[in-house]
Amino acid sequence: MRTASIARDTRETKITLELNIDGSGERKIDTGVGFFNHMLELLAVHAGFDLSVTCKGDTEVDFHHSVEDVGICLGQALKEALGDKKGIARFADRVVPMDECCAQIALDISGRPFLNFRAKLSGKIGEFDAELVEEFWRAFAFNAGVNLYIDLLSGGNMHHEAECIFKGVAKCLQDAVKIVSDKVPSSKGVL
Numbered sequence: 163m164r165t166a167s168i169a170r171d172t173r174e175t176k177i178t179l180e181l182n183i184d185g186s187g188e189r190k191i192d193t194g195v196g197f198f199n200h201m202l203e204l205l206a207v208h209a210g211f212d213l214s215v216t217c218k219g220d221t222e223v224d225f226h227h228s229v230e231d232v233g234i235c236l237g238q239a240l241k242e243a244l245g246d247k248k249g250i251a252r253f254a255d256r257v258v259p260m261d262e263c264c265a266q267i268a269l270d271i272s273g274r275p276f277l278n279f280r281a282k283l284s285g286k287i288g289e290f291d292a293e294l295v296e297e298f299w300r301a302f303a304f305n306a307g308v309n310l311y312i313d314l315l316s317g318g319n320m321h322h323e324a325e326c327i328f329k330g331v332a333k334c335l336q337d338a339v340k341i342v343s344d345k346v347p348s349s350k351g352v353l
Contacts, residue, residue, distance in 0.1 A: 198290060
């Protein structure tokens with residue numbers, strides 16, 4: 163089983179996270195941030211990952227530290243669960259609609275982190291600062307060692323914008339972590 167457990171304890175957040183990338187979408191999410199819980203649940207379901215997250219953060223300040231630090235932990239967990247990445251598909255891309263919104267996602271689990279985020283999310287989604295969607299994916303990509311491109315092709319309702327991004331990345335992760343061979347997918351022989 164490709165699994166990982168991560169714990170992070172700082173002055174801003176206390177997080178425990180468990181990930182099984184060969185799961186079935188089972189999830190237990192409690193970050194203290196309702197909308198973010200919803201996005202992580204979508205991620206688990208559509209990637210087919212079992213995900214358990216508990217975060218106690220300084221939400222009296224705002225949600226930034228909780229969202230970013232969960233991204234750090236999830237990225238670290240994915241990296242740990244994949245190990246030497248032997249046999250994975252590595253690359254994936256998807257176009258995912260959500261009503262009036264549509265996102266195009268491409269990723270490479272290369273070990274070289276990068277985020278290209280082309281979506282102008284600003285304002286509030288309930289109590290959630292929409293700009294934190296980008297912060298989450300940046301923290302995830304840089305800690306997972308993933309080259310991640312997110313392009314919002316068509317916008318509208320901000321909840322839908324965030325949702326199609328999370329679903330799109332989830333489907334790409336599901337595709338990219340699939341075992342498709344018995345070799346490390348790199349001409350260098352290592353990722």
